[in-house]
Amino acid sequence: MERNAKQKYDVLICGAGIAGSIAAKLLAKKGISVLLLEKDEYSGKTNACGGLFDRPYFNRYVKDGSVLEQSIKKNVFFLPWGKVVFDCDQVTVKRRIFDRYLAEQAKAAGAKLMNRQKVVDYQVKKAGQVLATVKDVNTKMLWQVEVKIIVFADGPNSLAFKNPVFQKQLKKQYWAYAYAYEIAQAPVPSDEVYIYFLPDLYPWGYGWIFPNKLESNIGVGSILPELDKEPLKQKLFYFIESFKPTAKLLQGRKIVDKKGGYIPMWMLNTLSDDSQLLLGDAAGMVSPLFGAGIDYAIEAAEASAPVIEKAIKTQNFSATSLKDYDQQVEKRFGLELKKQMLLARIIIFSKKFGKLWPVKILAVVAFGSKYTRWNKIKILAYPWLGKPTIKSENQTIDHK
Ligand SMILES: Cc1cc2nc3c(=O)[nH]c(=O)nc-3n(C[C@H](O)[C@H](O)[C@H](O)COP(=O)(O)OP(=O)(O)OC[C@H]3O[C@@H](n4cnc5c(N)ncnc54)[C@H](O)[C@@H]3O)c2cc1C
Numbered sequence: 001m002e003r004n005a006k007q008k009y010d011v012l013i014c015g016a017g018i019a020g021s022i023a024a025k026l027l028a029k030k031g032i033s034v035l036l037l038e039k040d041e042y043s044g045k046t047n048a049c050g051g052l053f054d055r056p057y058f059n060r061y062v063k064d065g066s067v068l069e070q071s072i073k074k075n076v077f078f079l080p081w082g083k084v085v086f087d088c089d090q091v092t093v094k095r096r097i098f099d100r101y102l103a104e105q106a107k108a109a110g111a112k113l114m115n116r117q118k119v120v121d122y123q124v125k126k127a128g129q130v131l132a133t134v135k136d137v138n139t140k141m142l143w144q145v146e147v148k149i150i151v152f153a154d155g156p157n158s159l160a161f162k163n164p165v166f167q168k169q170l171k172k173q174y175w176a177y178a179y180a181y182e183i184a185q186a187p188v189p190s191d192e193v194y195i196y197f198l199p200d201l202y203p204w205g206y207g208w209i210f211p212n213k214l215e216s217n218i219g220v221g222s223i224l225p226e227l228d229k230e231p232l233k234q235k236l237f238y239f240i241e242s243f244k245p246t247a248k249l250l251q252g253r254k255i256v257d258k259k260g261g262y263i264p265m266w267m268l269n270t271l272s273d274d275s276q277l278l279l280g281d282a283a284g285m286v287s288p289l290f291g292a293g294i295d296y297a298i299e300a301a302e303a304s305a306p307v308i309e310k311a312i313k314t315q316n317f318s319a320t321s322l323k324d325y326d327q328q329v330e331k332r333f334g335l336e337l338k339k340q341m342l343l344a345r346i347i348i349f350s351k352k353f354g355k356l357w358p359v360k361i362l363a364v365v366a367f368g369s370k371y372t373r374w375n376k377i378k379i380l381a382y383p384w385l386g387k388p389t390i391k392s393e394n395q396t397i398d399h400k
Contacts, residue, residue: 009035009112010312012132012147014119016043018294019280020153021102022061022301023308028110030309035145036103036111037134039118044099048180048259050210050217051093052193053294058091061298067101069093069212074192077367078245079359080199081379081387084367090193092210092217094182119159122150127274128317148317149308151277153301156262158282165273174266174344176205176291178221179236182257186211187249195290196245197362202226203355204348206291207239209249215256218246221263221291223348232260263291265344267337271329272322277304285329285337288344289366296333303328356382363388 011027013020016038024036040046052072062068072090076083107113120142121133130150134143152160156175161167187194187209196207205222220236240250264281265288271278279285280297287293307325311317326334343365350357364376370390371379378388 006131007035007143007145009033009145009147011035011149011151011308012037012119012130012145013111013151013153014132014159015039015152015154015282016103016106016113016115017047017099017153017155017280017297018102019282019297019301020151021099021106022298023151023153023279023304024106024111024113025061025102025109026301026305027308028106030305031110032309032312034106034111035147036106036113037117037119038103038113038115039137040115042096042100042115043103044095044097046259047095047099048178048261049095049294050180050208050219051095051098051212051294052090052210053093053292055089055091057295057298058093061102061105062098064101067093067098070186070190070210072191072193072211076192076194078194078196078198079363079367080356081382082389084363084370084390086367092193092212094212119154122159122162124150124163124273124275127319128315130275147275149275149277149311149322151279151304151308152282153279153297155281156264156284158278160276160278160282163273163276165270166268166278169268169270171266173225174223174288174341174348176221176223176263176265177227177232177260178219178263178291179232179258179260180217180219181236181240181255181259182212182215182217183240183250184215184254184256186214187216194246197359198245199355199359201235201239201243203351204358207243207246209246216250216253218250223265263293265291266341267334271326272319274319274322275317277308277322277325279304285333287337288340289347289362296337299332300329303332 010033013024013036016036024034027034069092075086116137118135120135123131130147152158190211194209202222207220210217264284265286267284279300285296347358347361375388378385
């Protein structure tokens with residue numbers, strides 16, 4: 001069923017999450033006509049997330065202090081032999097507030113925002129002509145829109161995977177699934193996040209406790225092959241009720257909200273094609289070591305806007321013209337992410353030698369600055385040479 005005559009815009013952005021709304025805002029500010037479609041009732045409503053990311057990104061896009069949950073000054077990582085503490089400058093947000101705020105910002109900049117509109121199909125007729133089919137989630141009616149570029153900012157299970165160029169790069173064996181619960185009471189102190197890399201939880205996975213204003217955001221997650229073995233919800237229950245390091249902090253607290261979601265921890269090699277760009281989780285732009293993707297989603301939106309603007313100016317929407325976007329991403333964070341992907345592969349392989357190995361490798365490589373050479377050897381030999389100790393506090397960590 002067609003709803004109305006075919007609409008036309010320069011750009012269709014599929015998904016008003018972080019990447020989509022920021023890209024929409026940046027493009028609309030340049031006078032480009034942008035249609036921003038969100039399948040949910042409002043942005044962030046069903047998003048599962050810890051909501052932790054670097055403050056400079058928050059400051060760049062948020063002017064309203066009420067969006068902030070907590071300012072975070074320390075990352076505390078719990079490892080089998082003790083904890084490692086890093087200074088940081090981060091924030092926590094609730095995604096249902098943050099994403100909605102960003103979508104409203106895009107609208108205020110001139111983008112046409114429509115909620116409860118799910119993009120269900122698209123066809124690239126030729127570079128510069130894309131026909132997308134949209135389903136009105138309320139009425140179930142289908143309608144069509146014609147655009148010059150379609151931007152996929154629609155999260156892990158992106159519609160872009162209809163295109164074999166993107167589909168063949170998917171590597172779901174490196175994806176994770178995680179549950180994020182909100183539970184009553186913010187932890188004390190409220191400017192620290194606790195991250196548990198403990199093999200008794202998962203050989204390659206983690207648990208977390210992040211503070212919000214009035215609640216705690218807690219969760220557990222691991223790579224998909226691990227999850228086949230034990231249901232994640234059961235693990236989260238264990239994390240709250242009986243896991244020694246966390247039960248004393250969490251036991252008996254009322255659960256306020258429950259959500260789960262995929263974390264696509266494998267970035268695609270090709271991020272664009274004729275008239276198509278992939279941003280954020282749709283492109284697997286997530287740290288495979290820490291499961292963090294918010295900073296990358298913002299970086300990707302920022303990298304995409306000038307490329308789209310140029311394509312519209314020159315009326316060149318070919319894959320070759322849009323390749324600039326891939327190059328910008330590579331420069332901003334792609335190379336770093338690829339190094340992390342290599343390390344993640346080694347870590348996952350190391351599980352074959354015992355369940356302590358993934359965290360040993362992570363500690364030596366990612367937290368190595370905290371340990372002397374001798375203590376790094378102790379980590380690798382742990383537990384036979386005793387507990388490794390750290391040499392210094394107060395170092396900042398880049399844990400995207
Ligand atoms: C449990 C969990 C905890 C996490 N914790 C953190 C954390 O603390 N810090 C961090 O940095 N990262 C975290 N991440 C990762 C982070 O949530 C993602 O990397 C980030 O949300 C990516 O943003 P995005 O805009 O690319 O995609 P999304 O946030 O997934 O947004 C996609 C949007 O598109 C909409 N959409 C989807 N399909 C369609 C469609 N067909 N039509 C229209 N709209 C559509 C969705 O409803 C959504 O609003 C976590 C992930 C999970 C699962």
